[in-house]
Amino acid sequence: MPSPGANRRGIIALIAAAAVFTVNDAMVKVVTRALPTGEIIFIRGLMTVICLAGALAAMGQLGKITTLLNRWVALRSFLDACATALFVTALARMNLAELISMVLASPLILTAMSVVLYKERVGWRRWTAIAVGLVGTLFIVKPAPGSFDAWALLGLGTAFASASRDLITHRLSPRIPSLAIGVAACAAVTTAGALIGLTEQWRVPAGSETALLGLAAAFFSIGIYLLVKAFRGVEISVVSPFRYTLLLWGIIAGYLILGEVPDTWSFVGGALIVGSGIYTLHREAIRRRNLTGTTPPQ
Numbered sequence: 001m002p003s004p005g006a007n008r009r010g011i012i013a014l015i016a017a018a019a020v021f022t023v024n025d026a027m028v029k030v031v032t033r034a035l036p037t038g039e040i041i042f043i044r045g046l047m048t049v050i051c052l053a054g055a056l057a058a059m060g061q062l063g064k065i066t067t068l069l070n071r072w073v074a075l076r077s078f079l080d081a082c083a084t085a086l087f088v089t090a091l092a093r094m095n096l097a098e099l100i101s102m103v104l105a106s107p108l109i110l111t112a113m114s115v116v117l118y119k120e121r122v123g124w125r126r127w128t129a130i131a132v133g134l135v136g137t138l139f140i141v142k143p144a145p146g147s148f149d150a151w152a153l154l155g156l157g158t159a160f161a162s163a164s165r166d167l168i169t170h171r172l173s174p175r176i177p178s179l180a181i182g183v184a185a186c187a188a189v190t191t192a193g194a195l196i197g198l199t200e201q202w203r204v205p206a207g208s209e210t211a212l213l214g215l216a217a218a219f220f221s222i223g224i225y226l227l228v229k230a231f232r233g234v235e236i237s238v239v240s241p242f243r244y245t246l247l248l249w250g251i252i253a254g255y256l257i258l259g260e261v262p263d264t265w266s267f268v269g270g271a272l273i274v275g276s277g278i279y280t281l282h283r284e285a286i287r288r289r290n291l292t293g294t295t296p297p298q
Contacts, residue, residue: 010234011242017226018246020219022253025091025100027216031209032092036200040213041088041193043205047217048186048224055221056179067176068184076168076181077188083161084189085196090154100246102155103162107240108134110163114236117167125279126237133244133276139269166240169231178228185224244273 031040056062067073090099107130115121172181205213230239247269 006233007235007238010230010232010239013226014230014239014242015245017223017230018243019249020223020226022246022249024216024219024223026253027212027219028088029091031205031212031216032088034209035205036197036202037085037089037092038193038196038198038200039202039205041084042190042197043193043210044213044217044220045084045186045190045193047214048221049183049190051217051221052179052183052186052224055225056177056183059177059179061177061179064175064177064180065183067173068180070173070176072168072172073176073181073184076165076172077184079161079165079168080185081188081192083158083165085192086154086158086161089196090151090158093151094155099152099155100250102152103158104134104244104246105156106159106163106166107243109159110166110240111237113163113167114170114240129276129279130241132279133241133273136244136247136269136272136276139265139272166227166231167236169228170234170236172232174233178225178232181228182221182224185228186221241276244276248273 028040028044035043053062056065087099087103111127111130169181
């Protein structure tokens with residue numbers, strides 16, 4: 001069983017990843033008004049590969065790039081490319097909040113997969129906490145039935161691809177640096193953008209668009225690294241519910257950047273998400289105390 005410290009590290013990394021991905025999504029959403037999907041994925045992906053490879057070189061780990069010759073790394077990179085392509089394609093045609101509500105089905109999917117494949121034990125209390133967090137996201141988003149069309153299926157596809165990717169991350173060898181895994185994922189994402197671009201008419205991006213994509217790539221690089229760290233050597237069913245904080249960061253960004261004041265239901269939804277996370281941590285502490293017969297440090 002993973003240590004309490006590993007689970008805490010995973011939770012913190014996932015919450016931080018949700019924050020930086022929120023900023024990235026907002027910048028990409030702006031650029032989708034002017035540039036086609038494949039071009040956006042390709043340019044941002046290429047910039048991200050450069051960022052992560054540079055960080056890998058700076059840390060003296062470039063020689064470990066050969067550890068990426070692994071079928072599980074290849075499968076994880078493929079799933080990451082699928083998730084990104086599906087998300088950005090849907091983002092150009094859907095409201096961001098409604099799309100996120102579809103993608104946030106992934107904690108439930110991931111927990112179910114961890115029970116089936118890794119035999120993790122998840123009691124009814126933790127299932128309930130995950131479901132409460134999902135209800136909280138719906139209070140915030142308030143999706144209308146008429147807003148969900150065929151494009152919404154891409155959001156659901158993103159959730160399945162993301163859950164599968166994170167499940168594979170959990171089983172990767174600790175010998176493979178997290179930054180190297182990020183480089184492999186971004187290379188696959190960039191390739192996907194180029195393939196999608198074969199069906200599009202690209203144009204030279206304006207300076208402001210290039211700058212936004214550059215900033216998005218910087219945040220995307222940090223988010224990918226944190227996401228890899230979040231699911232390595234942890235208990236998936238404990239960490240995965242904290243993906244719901246993505247919407248909380250979205251509310252904060254909307255208020256600080258756009259001056260959008262959340263309504264009462266958004267506060268209720270936020271309280272449910274935070275409450276489900278706190279309860280998950282509480283149940284984890286009780287379970288470990290029962291297993292070890294010791295009281296966790298205060």
